[in-house]
Amino acid sequence: MPQPSQLAKAARRYLPILDWGRSYDRDTLTNDLVAAVIVTIMLIPQSLAYALLAGLPPEMGLYASILPLVAYAIFGTSRALAVGPVAVVSLMTAAAVGSIAEQGSIGYATAAITLAFMSGAFLLLLGIFRLGFLANFLSHPVIAGFITASGLLIATSQLKHLFGISADGHSLIGLVVSLVENLGSTNVLTLIIGASSVAFLFWVRKGLKPLLLKRGLSPRMADVLAKAGPVAAVAFWTLATWALGLSGWGGVAIVGSVPQGIPPFTLPSADPELWSQLALAAVLISIIGFVESVSVAKTLAAKRRQRITPDQELIGLGASNIAAAVSGGYPVTGGFARSVVNFDAGAETPAAGAFTAVGILLAALILTPLLYFLPKAVLAATIVVAVLSLVDFSILKRAWSYSRVDFAAVAATILLTLGFGVEIGVSAGVALSIGLFLYKTSRPHVAEVGLVPETQHFRNIKRHKVDTDPSLLTIRIDESLYFANAAFLQDIILARVAGEQPIRNIVLMCSAVNEIDLSALESLEEINKRLQEMGIALHLSEVKGPVMDRLKRSHFLDELSGEVFLSQYDAYRKLTPGLMPPAVDRAAAAE
Amino acid sequence: MPQPSQLAKAARRYLPILDWGRSYDRDTLTNDLVAAVIVTIMLIPQSLAYALLAGLPPEMGLYASILPLVAYAIFGTSRALAVGPVAVVSLMTAAAVGSIAEQGSIGYATAAITLAFMSGAFLLLLGIFRLGFLANFLSHPVIAGFITASGLLIATSQLKHLFGISADGHSLIGLVVSLVENLGSTNVLTLIIGASSVAFLFWVRKGLKPLLLKRGLSPRMADVLAKAGPVAAVAFWTLATWALGLSGWGGVAIVGSVPQGIPPFTLPSADPELWSQLALAAVLISIIGFVESVSVAKTLAAKRRQRITPDQELIGLGASNIAAAVSGGYPVTGGFARSVVNFDAGAETPAAGAFTAVGILLAALILTPLLYFLPKAVLAATIVVAVLSLVDFSILKRAWSYSRVDFAAVAATILLTLGFGVEIGVSAGVALSIGLFLYKTSRPHVAEVGLVPETQHFRNIKRHKVDTDPSLLTIRIDESLYFANAAFLQDIILARVAGEQPIRNIVLMCSAVNEIDLSALESLEEINKRLQEMGIALHLSEVKGPVMDRLKRSHFLDELSGEVFLSQYDAYRKLTPGLMPPAVDRAAAAE
Secondary structure: OOOOOOOHHHHHHHHOOHHHOOOHHHHHHHHHHHHHHHHHHHHHHHHHHHHOOOOOOHHHHHOOOOOHHHHHHOOOOOOOOOOOEEEEEEEEHHHHHHHOOOOHHHHHHHHHHHHHHHHHHHHHHHHOOHHHHHHHHHHHHHHHHHHHHHHHHHHHHHHHHHHHHOOOOOHHHHHHHHHHHEEEEEEEEEHHHHHHHHHHHHHHHHHHHHHHHHOOOOOHHHHHHHHHHHHHHHHHHHHHHHHHHHOOOOOOOOOOOOOOOOOOOOOOOOOOHHHHHHHHHHHHHHHHHHHHHHHHHHHHHHOOOOOHHHHHHHHHHHHHHHHHOOOOOOOOOHHHHHHHHHOOOOOOOHHHHHHHHHHHHEEEHHHHHHHOEEEEEHHHHHHHHHHOOOOOOOHEEEHHOOOHHHHHHHHHHHHHHHHHHHHHHHHHHHHHHHHHHHHHHHHHOOEEEEEOOOOOOOOEEOOOOOEEEEEEEEEEEOOOOOOOHHHHHHHHHHHHHOOOOOOOOOEEEEEOOOOOHHHHHHHHHHHHHHHHOOOOOEEEEEEOOHHHHHHHOHHHHHHHOOOOOOOHHHHHHEEEEOOOHHHHHHHHHOO | OOOOEEEEEHHHOOOOOHHOOOOOOOOHHHHHHHHHHHHHHHHHHHHHHHHHHHOOOOOHHHHHHOOOHHHHHHHHHOOOOOEEOOOOHHHHHHHHHHHOOOOOOOOHHHHHHHHHHHHHHHHHHHHHHHHHHOOOEEEEEHHHHHHHHHHHHHHHHHHHHHHOOOOOOOOHHHHHHHHHHHHHOOOOHHHHHHHHHHHHHHHHHHHHHHHHHHOOOOHHHHHHHHHOOOHHHHHHHHHHHHHHHOOOOOOOEEEEOOOOOOOOOHHHHHHHHHHHHHHHHHHHHHHHHHHHHHHHHHHHHHHHHOOOOOOHHHHHHHHHHHHHHHHHHHHEEEHHHHHHHHHHOOOOOOOHHHHHHHHHHHHHHHHHHHHOOOOOOHHHHHHHHHHHOOOOHHHHHHHHOOOOOOOOOOHHHHHHHHHHHHHHHHHEEEEEEHHHHHHHHHHHEEEEEEEEOOOOOOEOOOOOOOOEEEOOEEEEEOEEEEEEEHHHHHHHHHHHOOOOOOEEEEEEOOOOOOEEEHHHHHHHHHHHHHHHHHEEEEEEEEEOOHHHHHHHHHOOHHHHOOEEEEOOHHHHHHHOHHHOOHHHHHHHHOO
């Protein structure tokens, strides 16, 4: 077989479809088709509802569920991830675009399209330069807090549709105040439709599946029927509104006319001012979307012992968002609930996503006229029921009991998201977790250690019964030495030796020192000089290979008043002769 | 003796003058007075020159050298630090204020006063909340690079005064282009004055002192005379310009009328827009000024075995800047050269600073009319000669040979400062050093370790000859486990065990793990679960006290498939029975 050329290799890397496409057979096709039908049924009302949440016309939700899915099928590596509009990203889109353009204006839709394009371009860049690791700086607790707070915000933002009133605001308090102010103009009929839909959907979620199973349906069939709950609510209330004329005499807000046809060709705005206004939002949406998507994809892949490639996922999601931007959509990512449904329904390859796209395309071609009388309250009900499952405050309890620092990051993320909106909330969460980490590393834990008797092991003298010698001070610094703690190290050591007469030798035990940067090296040189002036020798022990390599490139080892020991035990034996076992070691020392 | 009350304690902390003031005697007074006279002689031309550099009228330089020195004498802890206008802070003031107001306008002076006030308030806040450690995030190499680049920028910015032309720009290229464009209108007389002053001052610096010593002067007297070089140049050229009427027929730019009298009472602007425009500059000036000042103060204190208190230094410098703001000055900090002079001249307490303030006050009252004919080119010459000693590119070489990461931070700081000005340069330097640190910790060094024969010590199998067992994999992670590397850890371990049949036990050696945050804990739980599914037990060894305390508060230890060993040697003995020393340990195992 000929060696594959560079080009073919690159194609393989960037086009996972070449991989799974070759072994595609009839069985796989059947499984993918079944999964696609189920996901399509679930995705139609979701697409409409999330577009409503994003403040966009409903057809943009459908458009965002067509071409982006095809793009992901070509470039994505997850076999089960279902891409499309999702709740949190829709909320973030509304927050970003809402502060720039009036909802309903052409500028609003253009800004959403531009946001999708920017987000796609950013994801592609991250993927091409293999910068997926950047997402790791969003810590789990911060994400959990952010998702919980977003769920609450989203549910609250939909209450206006359930009451048939208008309300506005990007913070929880703003929303609630605005809701309460307008509560007087509640449309009772809308409230009935909304409340009954919420109740019905909760029942479908909790009560229907067990009932169907009891009636003898297969678990898979029961699942499919339970997922069709929103479709049933949509169909029932659309029919009822049409038949009874509820939108006329009852004043029930309806979706209205939805354009029929294939997605339009659209282009993002080239206005640099718009780009700079949307830049932060695009970055945040990209990263949040990527992190959520990858965590779903990883979980599902692990269940079938498959692997996903995070850097290629960036390219897949980037392509999806650019596809959304050129086909009248808005930012998309992998959805949690629908990916699980896709997986459970038996999807085997990303082709299932492409088939789903065909299903949604058919809906856009055929079903849109039927959506005219769909009450917005029903869509709001599907959102409320979907997002309340995101709200989970248990992370606060877990974080509190484990670590106050993690708790601070989660609590701040939740409070700031609720209080000031999604962008500030998640930015502050990231900044705070990084800041707290830096703070901790800038004042590291420092232990004086001694020898655990009858071993060669050294532990903290405050926690363990250990042997020590008054002339020898061994300090274990539990952190890499770098600019932020270089001054701290100097202060600690010089304060420790001040006034203590018997100390002749200080050993810095470096087992936890993973790095010594130039600032810290200068500090060590200074410490060495000062100790030398006091007649104290400075030694190092257990310096790691990579750290030692670097020290050898500096003059520090020439200037060092003491030695570098391979192990702390060697240092201890050499520097406290009084404690040496008499027989063998004395002989060794006499050599 | 009665217990000192809380109030007295607080007074002692915040008013170091109460401490040294009590033992103040005639000898100390004499020493402080001598030092004050010498520093005053040095400070008069410097104050005028740095005001010129900051784009401010010369009297503001004098005002900035009066009340701020008194404030520092009351609140500062360094016995030798000489506060006042300095080159780098003057440049930063020019950059910040120059982008807001026209040079020479009232708005320009008000903005400089406001900047001093904001910087003072910020320093005070940092001091009161003991946040001085924040300055540690400015790494030594970044500061060194920044100072070098600033020195170059300052020297270049003064060339226009030496040539008697106008030029503008905040970047090196901008300045040079502007200079070259205007070179045609060079004033030859000005150039002669400027160039001869530069040559004279360099000669004073390098050649005069040895000459004086050879002539039999005492080293101290020689030093004082050498420091008076700028005063001599100022006096000579002022006289010559007056006598020959150079400013008239020759067109030599002169300082002009300088108001005579005590500093005026001024107030910062209360315009919130101005505050928000100056905020970043105020923060940067505060931190740069503080870091420079503290490093000088620390060095000088160490020479006399004294101590300074960094958090109180923040209060001292904060008070100085607020004093500058209310008395017509602009941002000040501790100057390197003049502090060394102060120290060498024998200053024993901060009172020397107060006496210097009296000297400058006398100058403002009496000397200002004499400054009318002082050519600006002479002041520019004193600046050029002073700042060229700041320029030191050797940090680039040191950083390159020690660590590419440190080199990247220095090089970026220098290039960005030269290319885009001081604010962007130093901000980027800080951001880059933090970013690179985070990047390194997000992809930590991981070593497989084995037992160094005939010891209980474990080292990297790639670097040392060690014993291992195929059923036991010991991995030492050289980093704290936190959100940024939680996913990395999981990837590394699962990739390592994939396909390796004989591994039954994995030990994570945690001697370098100083922290396990909640994200990493979740990762460990996941790793434990996955390994368990593969029939591999996960163990930990050498977990540190603080980390263990926290793990005990979670459920992880209950779920852990393996054990936690005090030392790696215990783990090795227990998990590789084939390697146990036959006699004693077998018996122990049989128990």
